[in-house]
Amino acid sequence: xxxxxxxxxxxxxxxxxxxxxxxxxxxxxxxxxxxxxxxxxxxxxxxxxxxxxxxxxxxxxxxxxxxxxxxxxxxxxxxxxxxxxxxxxxxxxxxxxxxxxxxxxxxxxxxxxxxxxxxxxxxxxxxxxxxxxxxxxxxxxxxxxxxxxxxxxxxxxxxxxxxxxxxxxxxxxxxxxxxxxxxxxxxxxxxxxxxxxxxxxxxxxxxxxxxxxxxxxxxxxxxxxxxxxxxxxxxxxxxxxxxxxxxxxxxxxxxxxxxxxxxxxx
Amino acid sequence: xxxxxxxxxxxxxxxxxxxxxxxxxxxxxxxxxxxxxxxxxxxxxxxxxxxxxxxxxxxxxxxxxxxxxxxxxxxxxxxxxxxxxxxxxxxxxxxxxxxxxxxxxxxxxxxxxxxxxxxxxxxxxxxxxxxxxxxxxxxxxxxxxxxxxxxxxxxxxxxxxxxxxxxxxxxxxxxxxxxxxxxxxxxxxxxxxxxxxxxxxxxxxxxxxxxxxxxxxxxxxxxxxxx
Numbered sequence: 257x258x259x260x261x262x263x264x265x266x267x268x269x270x271x272x273x274x275x276x277x278x279x280x281x282x283x284x285x286x287x288x289x290x291x292x293x294x295x296x297x298x299x300x301x302x303x304x305x306x307x308x309x310x311x312x313x314x315x316x317x318x319x320x321x322x323x324x325x326x327x328x329x330x331x332x333x334x335x336x337x338x339x340x341x342x343x344x345x346x347x348x349x350x351x352x353x354x355x356x357x358x359x360x361x362x363x364x365x366x367x368x369x370x371x372x373x374x375x376x377x378x379x380x381x382x383x384x385x386x387x388x389x390x391x392x393x394x395x396x397x398x399x400x401x402x403x404x405x406x407x408x409x410x411x412x413x414x415x416x417x418x419x420x421x422x423x424x425x426x427x428x429x430x431x432x433x434x435x436x437x438x439x440x441x442x443x444x445x446x447x448x449x450x451x452x453x454x455x456x457x458x459x460x461x462x463x464x465x466x467x468x469x470x471x472x473x474x475x476x477x478x479x480x481x482x483x484x485x486x487x488x489x490x491x492x493x494x495x496x497x498x499x500x501x502x503x504x505x506x507x508x509x510x511x512x513x514x515x516x517x518x519x520x521x522x
Numbered sequence: 523x524x525x526x527x528x529x530x531x532x533x534x535x536x537x538x539x540x541x542x543x544x545x546x547x548x549x550x551x552x553x554x555x556x557x558x559x560x561x562x563x564x565x566x567x568x569x570x571x572x573x574x575x576x577x578x579x580x581x582x583x584x585x586x587x588x589x590x591x592x593x594x595x596x597x598x599x600x601x602x603x604x605x606x607x608x609x610x611x612x613x614x615x616x617x618x619x620x621x622x623x624x625x626x627x628x629x630x631x632x633x634x635x636x637x638x639x640x641x642x643x644x645x646x647x648x649x650x651x652x653x654x655x656x657x658x659x660x661x662x663x664x665x666x667x668x669x670x671x672x673x674x675x676x677x678x679x680x681x682x683x684x685x686x687x688x689x690x691x692x693x694x695x696x697x698x699x700x701x702x703x704x705x706x707x708x709x710x711x712x713x714x715x716x717x718x719x720x721x722x723x724x725x726x727x728x729x730x731x732x733x734x735x736x737x738x739x740x741x742x743x744x745x746x747x748x749x
Contacts, residue, residue: 267604278609364608367731371576371600 262441267368268361268389279361280354296351296400298326303336303355305472305479306347307436307444308408308419309452311461314418314496316503317408318465319347320440321488322480332480337491339500341366344382344409345493349438351401358389358403365389379409383428384421389424404437408432410495411492440472440479447471462503463491466511482512538638542662545640546587551676551706552644554584554657555690560648560726561655564702566710567705568718575722577731578603578615580648582724586676587641587662595624595643617647621658621666629664638662642675648724648732655724681709695723699744716741 264270271278306319306487319336322329330352337347338359344364348355365385370376378384384406393403407420419431433452436444456464469490473481482489489512491504529537544604550566552573563584565573574584577599599620607615624643632638639662647656657669667673672690674682685705691697699721707714707722721736728734736744 267601270601270605271608275605363609364604368600368604371604372597374572463547496587 265369266367266385269362270368271394280357294469300401301325301330301333301334301352301449302478303349303352303438303474305436305438305444305469306336306349306406306463307434307448307468308347308406308431309434309448309456309461309465309468310417310432311456311458313417313498314410314494315408315419316458316461316465316492316494317345317347317406318469318490318492319349319438320469320476320480320490321483323352324478327477332483332486336490337493338363338406339493340382341376342499343369343376343495344379344407344496345495345500346386346404347350347408348403349405349441350403351396353402354393354401355397355405357431358386358393358405362386362389366485367374368417378413379411379418379474382409383407383418383430386420387426387428389426389449390422390424394425397424406435406437410497412497415497431497436468438472438479439460440469443479444468444472446484451509458494459507461494461505463511463514464491466490466508467515470512470515512522535633538632541665542632542638542640546642546662547677549677551674551678551682552584552586553672553674553682553686553702553705554644554646554697555669555672555686555702556655556657556670556692558692558694560732561646561657561724562695562698562702563644563646563722563724564706565720566697566706566714567717572720576721576731577645578607579612579620579730580724580732581615581617581620582646582722582733584609584644584646584675585641586643586679588639588681591689592641592643595627595639595641598627599624599645600673615658617645617658621660622644625664625666627643627664628660628662632663640647642679644673644675646724649728651726678709682706685709696744696747699741703745716745729731 259419299321302322304320308315308317317337318445321330321333323334328398339345340363348359402424404422409418411418419435421431434448451464473479489505489508494501552565555562563574567573577583583596583599602623603615641662643660649655657673659667659669659673672686682705716738719741721741723734724732725734740744
């Protein structure tokens with residue numbers, strides 16, 4: 257009677273122990289004698305640039321919409337930023353399939369814990385849980401299916417937004433101001449480094465995030481810029497005491513207009 | 523070695539059922555009731571341990587009787603729902619399938635285990651505007667009842683159902699809550715302060731997860747507001 261295990265409030269643990277075949281992670285093992293394909297990144301869609309930025313009311317989290325397979329576009333409209341519960345969100349970079357799987361599983365994990373325990377996990381607790389899930393992905397990461405998310409949460413106890421970044425081995429590090437990862441992560445970080453100020457208001461935070469994504473798309477071939485013809489714009493969400501909210505596309509479009517004007521003039 | 527006494531299956535089932543009923547009748551009751559915007563769940567429960575809780579987007583659970591026993595079933599229900607939602611999609615998780623799973627488990631336990639579970643549970647799903655709500659009442663022996671409008675489980679469930687029979691009409695949340703509390707007070711012959719009530723709703727108008735607990739202050743306000 258596997259459903260009647262009373263001492264476990266983790267959905268992830270439930271799945272790994274009872275239904276491992278539902279997880280792609282369990283299929284590849286380190287040192288298995290199957291021929292490893294070192295270049296899985298060329299045949300598997302990869303997500304590119306995502307970022308997070310602290311502002312006055314909490315934290316902003318954003319990503320472009322492009323996925324690539326080697327030098328080809330595999331999708332123009334994929335979603336890399338996911339609300340994970342009322343006060344947190346995750347942005348994924350790396351192998352799109354496994355990354356989306358982890359994001360989805362993480363959403364269920366948080367909701368499951370909340371329902372079983374009757375209480376929400378702390379921001380720290382959520383971040384640690386995510387780290388364990390990425391750690392379990394190491395074997396896949398070594399074969400090219402890297403998953404490196406950014407986790408953004410509003411810490412209700414501290415009353416502030418927090419950003420956690422991860423390495424492929426599940427290492428977890430907190431950033432206090434901003435962070436970006438993925439193929440254009442470095443370019444986005446450089447932009448934010450120049451623009452970042454403490455206690456930014458929401459409008460400015462959105463603008464800076466879009467500038468950073470625009471620069472990433474400018475410098476990195478895999479990152480998608482705003483697609484004016486198809487009307488595809490980056491996803492931007494804010495995580496505050498009031499919850500996780502989508503930044504309206506109207507504002508994003510207007511900001512890009514301003515960025516274009518500014519760059520044209522300079 | 524002494525031979526065990528022969529007990530006829532009829533006798534054994536009867537004894538088990540009597541034992542379970544006795545256990546349940548000692549506990550307090552829970553009422554569920556449809557109202558215009560969803561389904562209301564009210565438990566006479568002064569403790570901080572929950573009798574009413576969320577299972578999935580539009581599904582709630584309520585357990586009467588022995589806490590440890592229905593708490594186990596509640597967790598199993600959350601696992602069932604979350605696993606199904608993860609494997610397929612969120613809209614594929616239904617109260618009907620969950621109620622069936624509960625019914626099977628309880629039936630098996632009743633016929634095979636020494637001790638039957640001393641519980642009675644409710645599985646409730648709020649439907650969309652064009653699709654009705656679903657209320658399932660499942661007993662200790664696995665028997666499952668598909669209820670309409672209102673139902674009660676626990677110690678005084680039959681008296682409560684009788685009381686509600688002539689008085690229930692689909693109305694606002696205020697009406698439903700007032701009626702539920704009044705019926706409990708009349709049947710139990712005592713006042714129940716809002717703090718001793720556990721109230722939750724499945725609100726059709728919420729997006730995503732429709733389950734919401736109603737805190738004592740709000741219960742008080744709802745009970746006082748003119749209808």
